[in-house]
Amino acid sequence: MxxxxxxxxxxxxxxxxxxxxxxxxxxxxxxxxxxxxxxxxxxxxxxxxxxxxxxxxxxxxxxxxxxxxxxxxxxxxxxxxxxxxxxxxxxxxxxxxxxxxxxxxxxxxxxxxxxxxxxxxxxxxxxxxxxxxxxxxxxxxxxxxxxxxxxxxxxxxxxxxxxxxxxxxxxxxxxxxxxxxxxxxxVRLPVAVTERAPARHLGREILAGLRWVWHQPQVRVTALCAISLNLFFSAYYLVIIVLAATRGVPSGEIGVMAAMLGGGGILGALAAPYLHRRFSPYTLIIGVFWALTVLTPLAVFVRSGYLMGVLFAAMAFLPPAANTTISTYQLLLTPDGMRGRLGGVLGVAGGVAAAAGPALGGWLVDALPGTTAVLVCAGAITVVTLLATCHPVLRRFPRTLEPEPEFADRKGNPDG
Missing domain, CATH: 1.20.1250.20 (MFS general substrate transporter like domains)
Structure with missing residues (x-):
């Protein structure tokens, strides 16, 4: 911290x-x-x-x-x-x-x-x-x-x-x-005025949140990119677990392999504030896509659960920095009275991808040989990477964002 x-x-x-x-x-x-x-x-x-x-x-x-x-x-x-x-x-x-x-x-x-x-x-x-x-x-x-x-x-x-x-x-x-x-x-949490606003029709409030997210180009595009990447990586993860088991990798090694994915995420999260300051948003976001594009096909050649764990850790290192950049922008951009709906919309979108990914991975494992299934997932990630790299909204992603007036009295006060 x-x-x-x-x-x-x-x-x-x-x-x-x-x-x-x-x-x-x-x-x-x-x-x-x-x-x-x-x-x-x-x-x-x-x-x-x-x-x-x-x-x-x-x-x-x-x-x-x-x-x-x-x-x-x-x-x-x-x-x-x-x-x-x-x-x-x-x-x-x-x-x-x-x-x-x-x-x-x-x-x-x-x-x-x-x-x-x-x-x-x-x-x-x-x-x-x-x-x-x-x-x-x-x-x-x-x-x-x-x-x-x-x-x-x-x-x-x-x-x-x-x-x-x-x-x-x-x-x-x-x-x-x-x-x-x-x-x-x-915890002393200041209450926003918008939280005390009169309640309206819940359905209309939900639709207002969906419309707001859709009409913010940076929010919409980064969300779609994240959903696509999570979908194919979740499928890839299941394919790798099944492939490791069929290759005779002991269950203990598979457990370590999965744990190293989380370990890479922890290290990446600790490094994220530095990377957020050091690199542009476009570099961090596209860096995640290209890192996965390069690393995912290597699993075809890896026979050791421990080496696959190292590969997983490398894959998990950069996403927290990109997520930090994206989430910071979204929080500072979004009016206080809309932040809950922003979180709800993005949470549901991510949940759908997380649920559909393993189902896709299971279908690929049943329909294709293990190495072919790996390459299909890696190929899908490559397509998403190329689309994201050329997308004008991501190329113009702002490095900084002027905070809304509500933040003015909080700037520079470490005690909140």
């Missing part, structure tokens, strides 16, 4: 609380399928439970963004943490009494997905009011590092805790959300 950002008490509280919350969430996401398998022995029902999280986030994404622009954002985040703790506690009670069912697991997972759909745009929309203008890029990058670290640690911890006892991961999850709740209580 940069020096200025480390002196921002309120951001430290929010960031530290969410380290716990995201680790607990990832722990539960690993424990859910393990618990379903232990209770029912059905892999299909395990997928149903995890799918409930993704479906809830997607279905609630657009309405949640509009509600974030209506309601007090700190209150939304507090309620989300409290509800997640209560949901996990209800599962603990069911396990204690021996009455846990797949239906309850699906319900708990859906509640957690709904809370994530509300919390994420609320936190993102609050960021420019919590930190100074100069701190926004560092805050965006540190949030990305936190998410990667929480996912990595939670994934590793979930399996270990489940081995100690079926209920232990969910005890841990309850405790993490309680810690995050109390950290949030002490």
């Amino acid at each position: 940069t020096t200025l950002l480390s002196r921002n008490r309120d951001y430290r509280l929010l960031w530290g609380g969410q380290v716990f919350s995201e680790t607990g969430f990832s722990t539960s996401m690993i424990a859910f399928p393990l618990l379903v398998l232990a209770v029912t022995g059905s892999a299909a029902q395990s997928g149903l439970v995890l799918g409930a999280v993704a479906v809830a986030q997607l279905v609630a994404g657009l309405p949640a963004g509009a509600l974030v622009d209506r309601w007090n954002r700190k209150r939304i985040m507090l309620v989300c943490e409290a509800v997640q703790a209560l949901a996990a506690a209800s599962l603990l009670a069911a396990l204690w009494w021996g009455v846990a069912s797949v239906l309850q697991l699906v319900a708990v997972a859906a509640v957690m997905g709904l809370c994530r759909a509300l919390f994420e745009p609320a936190e993102e929309a609050s960021l420019p009011r919590l930190v100074t203008v100069e701190q926004v890029p560092s805050a965006v990058a540190m949030n990305a590092a936190r998410s990667n670290a929480g996912q990595l640690s939670g994934t590793a911890l979930g399996g270990f805790l489940f081995a100690l006892g079926r209920a232990i991961p969910f005890v841990f999850d309850v405790l993490t959300h309680v810690v995050a709740f109390f950290a949030l209580l002490f």
